Amino acid sequence: MSLAAVASFEARYQELRARSLRTSVAYAGLFGLALLASAWVGEFNLVKVAQGLPRIHEYILKTLPVLTWSNLWGDLAEWFYGLPKWLMLLWETVLIAYTATLLGTLGALALCFHASQNLARGRASYWIARRSLEVARTIPDLVYALVFVFAFGIGPLAGILAIAIHSMGGNGKLFAEAVENIDMKPVDGLRAAGANWVQMIRYAVLPQVLPNFTSFTLWRFEINVRTASIIGFVGAGGIGQEFYTAIRMLYYEDISALILILVTTVVIIDIACEKLRHKLIGKEGLA
């Protein structure tokens, strides 16, 4: 190789490097600008954070109960004085999540086959199914809850319906994606044998997607337990109402007790669902 070739190669290399550096700097600048703008619009500055941090620290300290070795049981009993009531509310919360998951999954089952490209029965029904699932999952569940509390009154019914609609949207999308990934040969076989649309889905599609559907549904249940625990903020049932009161009225020790109960429940349900999932579909098939 001649020296001139090496030199021109080197020059070209340096030019490309400089150009990539310029682009990187430009994007970094854009990112920094966006960050600054966000901080300004979000009223976020370090002085405020620095002032806030000690207050948060103080707040957390206040929520912690006074526990002494000499009177441990007495102190614990005082800390968890509301336990019977809280456990009832917790049970209600889990049931809200269960009912909502069930209803939402049924809705998703009804819509997902219409919303999958390979099985849709027509352009109109495909479009309608897709859009309604999109709207159902994009509007936050708490917004549904606010409207339903107005329509159905304060109580768990509003919460159930709100979470159910949101689950329908979320699960419907996942279900439709699973349906779009199936092997179409069994479908063709059944169609050739003269099966109608419902029979085709029952015998060719469902056996293929059922493990996925089950996994998604269990996982949705985990999410819904969390949502059900806050849906009470707007009066839609569950333990959220109690939480809201405790935080608003500054019942400090209740807050830590409720958080402890809630986190324990969520972790237990997560682990149980994970175990169930593995049992149902085997470790390898986990979607």
Added chain:
Amino acid sequence: MNTRSVGLDPGAIARARLIGPGAFEAPLRQRLMLWLVTGGVGAFTAYCLVLFEVSPLRLWQGLDKLVDVLGHMFPPTAKDSGWDYAYAMLQTVAMAFLGTVIASILAIPLGIACAKNLVPNWVVRFVFRRSNDVLRGVDQMIWALIFVRAVGLGPLAGILAIIISDTGTLAKLYSEAIENADKRPVEGVRACGGNALQTIRFGILPQVLPIMLSNALYIFESNTRSATILGIVGAGGIGFYLADRIRTMLWEEASFIVLMILATVYAIDWASRRVRSRLIGTTESTPALH
């Protein structure tokens, strides 16, 4: 294959049933099991519905009211608060952006501390993992409510809530990505005499950075959605106006805000897909989170 013996005449079908009953229906035990499970789920659901006092009459009356509300939602109008809504929407996105950026940085050391292949000491790992669980186990709205009490009403409480809950989520995702990393580059760097920091920088980071970025973008999308409701408890953003308009039954304005949220969420999803495909070359989001 002998096709004559299994023709369509009833005798042949009966013979086939005798030879292989499993081909015609599931065993009795399996069918019983199915009926039991179905019955159990049905009975339990019925119990729930009774407990929650769900009756056809209540549903009917509620639906009636709901249809009425939907009728009042059209046409969606902003009245004269259009600019307020637009600014609040912008604030929502800003909260999500700032919260995600800070959380994705804070999650890096936490994620490393939870990764088995980088931190062999199980006590350290255990402590960090359980604290992650607490961060993630408490819902963002609860954090928001607590921060509103601690630092006052406004977007700062919302941003802090996003930071806290997503640091936990991202740390978990990061640590999983780190644990799944190929260990050969790590061994290579170690063999060349690299120290712990250099091992992470040259052995692990190039492998996990695309995954981390993809996760962070995904969390940003998810935060844009959840930040829209933080305002319901006074933690900044559009949620404050939405909750207020619904509670005061100004349905036309409420539906305007909902449409604004929909448009923003779609726009952010689209933009995030573009960025992801530019940075990582794939448009797929993490399925494990949606």
